[in-house]
Amino acid sequence: MADQLSRVFQALADPTRRDLVARLAASGDATVGELAAPYAVSVQAVSKHLKVLEEAGLVSRSRDAQRRPVHLEAEVLDLMTAWIERYRRQAEERFSRLDAVLEEMAATESPARAEGEAS
Amino acid sequence: MADQLSRVFQALADPTRRDLVARLAASGDATVGELAAPYAVSVQAVSKHLKVLEEAGLVSRSRDAQRRPVHLEAEVLDLMTAWIERYRRQAEERFSRLDAVLEEMAATESPARAEGEAS
DNA sequence: CGAGTTGTCAACCATCAGGTTGTGAACGAT
DNA sequence: ATCGTTCACAACCTGATGGTTGACAACTCG
Numbered sequence A, B: 001m002a003d004q005l006s007r008v009f010q011a012l013a014d015p016t017r018r019d020l021v022a023r024l025a026a027s028g029d030a031t032v033g034e035l036a037a038p039y040a041v042s043v044q045a046v047s048k049h050l051k052v053l054e055e056a057g058l059v060s061r062s063r064d065a066q067r068r069p070v071h072l073e074a075e076v077l078d079l080m081t082a083w084i085e086r087y088r089r090q091a092e093e094r095f096s097r098l099d100a101v102l103e104e105m106a107a108t109e110s111p112a113r114a115e116g117e118a119s
Numbered sequence C: 001c002g003a004g005t006t007g008t009c010a011a012c013c014a015t016c017a018g019g020t021t022g023t024g025a026a027c028g029a030t
Numbered sequence D: 001a002t003c004g005t006t007c008a009c010a011a012c013c014t015g016a017t018g019g020t021t022g023a024c025a026a027c028t029c030g
Helices: A004-012 A015-027 A032-036 A043-055 A075-107 B004-012 B015-027 B032-036 B043-055 B075-107
Strands: A059-061 A070-072 B059-061 B070-072
Touching (some): A004 A015, A004 A043, A004 B015, A015 A032, A015 A059, A015 A070, A032 A043, A043 A059, A075 B015, A075 B075, B004 B043, B004 B075, B015 B043, B032 B043, B043 B059
16 A cells, blocks of 8 residues: 555545544644544544544644644645546546447447447 | 445555556446456456445446456446545635634734634 | 356455554643 | 643554455356
């Protein structure tokens, strides 16, 4: 799981981490303690989750005395959107090309056999 | 990892699986053997990957004699896009609200202390 | 029927992920 | 200087993941 894209997808595959992102998006920066409060797990577990998000580039942590305010880096989300949209669009295009082919086949009088089509 | 969204993110966290999706988007339906050919792993491993994609709803498999053609279900990608865009937008909005607050603060003559701001 | 093709299932192994507890570092407050 | 708070790191456990090999199911073709 070396590449950035894999890390981002992996990071968001966990409901707790998605919720962390959601709350940071809604309410802005927060400390680890604040973020951990609503969950039934230890602060350490949340700290681990934040580390995963940080390594994915989704979050950054600065230092303010003994606090470690967590900040959402929303731009990374664009990376995923770009990937997803690219292939969704490609699949769509291929689909409409297929439609065109089918129409063309229907329009042809003699039953033309398409490449690799079952008899 | 019960919910659909988690399964979809999880499924796409693997480069091989992303590549499978990419190839299905580009070239349309394919058999397991065709899909497995380019990779240095066994057919069984690819079959497992396809199962993960299938359980995430990203792919469906029908039956044609001993072939099991694999088909990309691109609509599920919208689920992710919706999630991502929602929070990206939320973060953006919060950011512009913050800008507004900062401007207002700058406009105020007496140095108003914002909630929780360092002295 | 018997042989070949395509793909899945099952068992196994190594590694990773998410959780715990314990310890201690960094810092503000007294 | 000491105490309390906030947090990260290390060690450990358990279950999931990604890979392997071996067997076999489903089907086609001779």
